[in-house]
Amino acid sequence: MSAFEWEKNIRKVVPYTPGEQPEERDIIKLNTNENPYGPSETLYKAMSELDSDSLRKYPNPAAHDLVKSLADYHGVSIDRVFVGVGSDDVLGMSFMTFFNSDREILFPDITYSFYPVWADMMRIPFKEIPLTEDFRINPDDFCRENGGIVIPNPNAPTAILMSREDIIRIIEASKDSVVIIDEAYIDFAPEGASVMDLTDKYDNLLVVRTFSKSRSLAGLRIGYAVGNPKLIKYLNDVKYSYNSYTMNEPSIILGKAVISDDEYFRETISRIVSIRERFTDELKELGFTVLPSSANFVFAAHPDISATDIFEAAKKEGIYFRHFNAPRINDYLRITIGKDEDMDRVITFLKDTYNL
Ligand code: PMP
Numbered sequence: 001m002s003a004f005e006w007e008k009n010i011r012k013v014v015p016y017t018p019g020e021q022p023e024e025r026d027i028i029k030l031n032t033n034e035n036p037y038g039p040s041e042t043l044y045k046a047m048s049e050l051d052s053d054s055l056r057k058y059p060n061p062a063a064h065d066l067v068k069s070l071a072d073y074h075g076v077s078i079d080r081v082f083v084g085v086g087s088d089d090v091l092g093m094s095f096m097t098f099f100n101s102d103r104e105i106l107f108p109d110i111t112y113s114f115y116p117v118w119a120d121m122m123r124i125p126f127k128e129i130p131l132t133e134d135f136r137i138n139p140d141d142f143c144r145e146n147g148g149i150v151i152p153n154p155n156a157p158t159a160i161l162m163s164r165e166d167i168i169r170i171i172e173a174s175k176d177s178v179v180i181i182d183e184a185y186i187d188f189a190p191e192g193a194s195v196m197d198l199t200d201k202y203d204n205l206l207v208v209r210t211f212s213k214s215r216s217l218a219g220l221r222i223g224y225a226v227g228n229p230k231l232i233k234y235l236n237d238v239k240y241s242y243n244s245y246t247m248n249e250p251s252i253i254l255g256k257a258v259i260s261d262d263e264y265f266r267e268t269i270s271r272i273v274s275i276r277e278r279f280t281d282e283l284k285e286l287g288f289t290v291l292p293s294s295a296n297f298v299f300a301a302h303p304d305i306s307a308t309d310i311f312e313a314a315k316k317e318g319i320y321f322r323h324f325n326a327p328r329i330n331d332y333l334r335i336t337i338g339k340d341e342d343m344d345r346v347i348t349f350l351k352d353t354y355n356l
Helices: 007-011 042-047 052-056 064-072 086-098 115-122 164-172 229-240 249-259 262-284 307-316 342-353
Strands: 081-084 105-108 126-129 149-152 179-182 205-210 223-227 297-301 332-336
Touching: 007 179, 042 249, 052 249, 064 081, 064 223, 064 249, 081 105, 081 229, 086 115, 086 179, 086 205, 086 223, 086 229, 105 115, 149 164, 149 249, 164 229, 223 229, 223 297, 262 297, 262 307, 307 332
Parallel strands: 105 126, 105 149, 149 179, 179 205
Antiparallel strands: 081 223, 205 223, 297 332
């Protein structure tokens, strides 16, 4: 029996669990795939020039300046870009807009754990398609009747990249539903891995990106989608029916400033990729299995030491990893790539604690 009469009439959900955000400052935080490098000087300059009086007014509801700079950056027209409060907002709006049939939407069984949460909350039927033994996505398994498809590329938390050919295969087999490719980590993948250019060719393809990882701006909350103007129009219709002013004025101005600093962006990415490669080799030398990563994190397991044990022991040392207590992956740890010195501390911790 419910304690309150009204409880039987409300929407009850099992929420998504974000990674911890501990308050201590001197920890090594490798649990939420943030960028270890601060945003560029260009951002600090733009911050110091922010006009606080402008906050008196509502922002431009279309976040026009940010949309325009993203459109210019990607060489597309402004009617092909949608922005939101982090890619979570963009993805949530996309679920609401595009997944509206009685047919099941498809996503991998091991993937971004927000997808089943949105589907449950919005009462969208879904089917989780098992990854292969080696944690890959088999495109054939997605070539079936569906009410929509969402796949991160690279996948999370496996970090494994799917080829453009495989994605094309899926899109071509799903002409009557929308296919969303969540490219949250694509900037850490080899050049040419993105399918954003294919939004020109396939009107049912939506590509979602974020400023939270490669652009060092998780705290500002900016995400965006690129797709056919018709998809973007439908997204905006839903957005304006729910919350017109999603983007606040500082994020419009600062987001635009950050886009203009491509040199710093590329330099930090290349640093992170080279640290990832070195760290992967070192983990392997200690006996870890490390899945091939195209992201700013690695997914690793040790044959003799439980991931829960490492997770807890590391936390006591002020080192935070992410562990998912889920079938097939509970032996694995997801470790964000930090600065060189952070990864050195991780290796030393593993060697010292487990005599590796
Ligand atoms: N997609 C994937 C695959 C992610 O891992 C994340 C980060 N939690 C997001 C989307 C959302 O990131 P944000 O809302 O910070 O853009």
